[in-house]
Amino acid sequence: MNGTESFWGWGVSEKFPERKTRRELAERLETELGFPDLTVQEPPSLSECRVPEPSVSLPEDVPCTTERDVRIHHTYGKSYPDLVRGFRGQFGPAPDAVAQPTDETDIQRLLEWASEETVAVIPFGGGTSVVGGVEPDLEGRAGLDGTTSRSTGAYNGVVSLSLDGLDSIHEVDERSRRARVGAGIYGPALNEGLEAYGLQLRHYPQSYEFSTVGGWIATRAGGHFATRYTHIDDFVESVRAVTPAGILEARDVPASGAGPDPNRFLLGSEGAFGVITEAWLRLQPRPVHRARVSVEFDSFWGGVEATREIVQSRLTPANCRLLDPTEVLLNEIPAPGKSVLVLGFESLAQPVESDLETALAICDSHGGTIQDETESADAGDSWRNSFFDGPYLFNQLVSMGVLVDTFETAVTWDRFEELHTTLTRAVQNAMADACGMGVMSCRFTHVYPDGPAPYYTFLALAEEGRELEQWRQIKSAAADVLIAHGATITHHHAVGRVHRDWYEQEQSETYLAALQSMKRTLDPAGIMNPGALLHNREIRR
């Protein structure tokens, strides 16, 4: 990591701009997006933060710390409610301790101890969850109910389990192009370690720099590929986890038809069944051929049709991101009022120009105009930079009293138009009602032959002290529409604590009962990340 990790916001502190720069951003919001006068504030110092005393005695045979700063770092993820509470210095939900295991034996000991003591254990990779996936809030909802203190229910305490100590590349099998890696390894370290072999994972979630392989698997993280390899799922050959009931692992084979895929029980398990400790990942060399272009559409719906036809033609663009006019504005792409499709192809084996030509012919037939090459490269670069640095903007916005969040989904093409229209209206109404004003944008992050994965960003005026309430009102309005219109509550942000109510509406009761029965078997004491993914069941003490 190039810098000091921010204790309250996204990424490294060094990238939090000085007041003057933030004032310039505030002015842009005031003039371009209709925000009233914004007040730029400063974050607290680390020493000003309020953290409760730890209240649990620790196991002797597992490395653990109760250091205040480490506990602060393991309190929240990186959602808007997390940033707001951090910016106010409120670290009430801090875990009692942070376990720092160096191997599976440490983890087994910790889970055994925690099961006996009824202490909750929350696996913590990079801590970039935006759905309250790592917050020690066992009965509340990670900000959704305005939590600024900890609710531990029947538990005697909460330990956050850092995976930082399991960050090795154990084996690289060049012949099969795969590697066995520890769950705690971060994106950049993984690719650096693989460089000697000329291989890469090529999975770039927006959190890439600050998140881990284990976190990606536990949350089914989305990568930068718009098609085909959309989730980490597609790169996972096999997963291994320590559960309170023993080791759960799948055989490292390229494919199998033997029963339900065991990897799929851990992909998306969000720490509720156990701790993912390592995985075999499928690798590939750096692509040899690339082509990229941006296409402008006067109408968003023209762009939607072009996108649909491109994926239904079974073209597999690496990038196929449709931005609505508000996204174009927010990303400072010089195409005011237009929708823009950022289209890119990459290939190992052969040139991709003909793929691009085919896709452009489709765009043309739906009213798309190709930007000239220079502009196009600009849009592409601008897009990539804003992709990885995007979350930094949230830090600035929080500091000027702007409520900002994103949500995303996937829905079939036949339902998209109605969903989008209803969603836009509902979120606009909720923002007007809760905040007096607000702006929402939409882009496609991933696309499938049967439907798009639209990604929404909203910005509204926050009122100090009421931020969580305002956020909850908007977030709930959006989530209700998703569920009512046949969409999923999340395409790649996971369930965590924040999405749990809607996740329960999305799934059949029978399926939830099956998951709960699995959890009872794998985690008899109910200590694994209680409240995330699944409703926290009653704990007998």
Add this chain to the structure above:
Amino acid sequence: MNGTESFWGWGVSEKFPERKTRRELAERLETELGFPDLTVQEPPSLSECRVPEPSVSLPEDVPCTTERDVRIHHTYGKSYPDLVRGFRGQFGPAPDAVAQPTDETDIQRLLEWASEETVAVIPFGGGTSVVGGVEPDLEGRAGLDGTTSRSTGAYNGVVSLSLDGLDSIHEVDERSRRARVGAGIYGPALNEGLEAYGLQLRHYPQSYEFSTVGGWIATRAGGHFATRYTHIDDFVESVRAVTPAGILEARDVPASGAGPDPNRFLLGSEGAFGVITEAWLRLQPRPVHRARVSVEFDSFWGGVEATREIVQSRLTPANCRLLDPTEVLLNEIPAPGKSVLVLGFESLAQPVESDLETALAICDSHGGTIQDETESADAGDSWRNSFFDGPYLFNQLVSMGVLVDTFETAVTWDRFEELHTTLTRAVQNAMADACGMGVMSCRFTHVYPDGPAPYYTFLALAEEGRELEQWRQIKSAAADVLIAHGATITHHHAVGRVHRDWYEQEQSETYLAALQSMKRTLDPAGIMNPGALLHNREIRR
């Protein structure tokens, strides 16, 4: 179906050739494969078959039949032990009755009744299982222990549940290119029904003509695509099932990151949790561009290297089937002593010639020689015909006392050579030991960047009355090697009853415990296809 379904063998009776033709095949085996003099026998008439009387009283509110011929048809799958027992007229394991529901309500009623009465229920699609997946053999092993009578253990009886009544195409969503179809629909009926929309599923398992969508999903069937869309899994948007505990279904969205994928609990569930009743499937138009060629290799290992490089270049051939010299001989491809790679590309959007050229350059660098176009087309056609008609050959072989079976796996490239060498030796030894002689061939049916899915066929001399014992010896030798060498017990033939012992070795105990706990929740009385996939647990009566 064009003909009368064979009650003992594969497919329709009309395709069972007359004695003279079979005698010609026997001669080929004698001269080309070194078989001693073979005796060609005739199958029994339906009336000669031995079927026990049914022993269970039926529910009044669900359509059921105890007709002898229907029960015979629902006794076995289509494995070698099934054909041999059928050819001898032994239908001891026949179910007591065959339920013929016409909708989900019928199924719910049946499962409720069966749960109360402790009667086992075996979902039956097309009945083409080659792993004892549909045999009413609840404690035995579908031929693996020489079963020719029924073992019902603690159950009061067994009902086979035919899905033939749930064969509708419910909805076609042309915009999202998907359809909601009943689980009981057969391959040809599905594609005929979709023809009006210009769409196809493009999933062609070898059993295509005689198997159903529900069966494909329950067993994770492999299709004809060698890469990318290798299993039905890749075409399934969402699945719905009736379990004794209620409806288990997933939302029909193009993708989701919300928790473990619920579809994956049903894909490969083999009727152990409930009855798959319908699914949303992803469709596509007929491909516009195709190219195909056959490449000869003097060395099988040259072909292996070429295949590996092709898939690792991220080319996605529709066909990429490497045949060893014995496969070449069995498939009557005019390239004696050579290995042949049948290579095909197809595409909707654009010509595939450059894909083919890239692949051929790779073959060339590994010693591959392109057959001329005429020969090449022959090899391709010969291949396709023998693919779909291949199983018919088994009927003939059984009638002349030849023991014939196939098994398949997937393994990473780094382990393939040792696996293949050990497997070849072990199976040759087992055939020599059990039968005095035998021949084994290998082809790749599917290939992945991290490893191939090799498919083996073996032929040996059977001794009347000892066939099951001989088969078990060879089958066990092969399966033991797969498990010992890091391969999977099956890439697309499922687990059923036959593979269960090795499946339990392949999976972690913790995972099996999790599956069993799910089963207890979804199927509290333990009536769903007991003995298939999972070890049959103790039933309290």
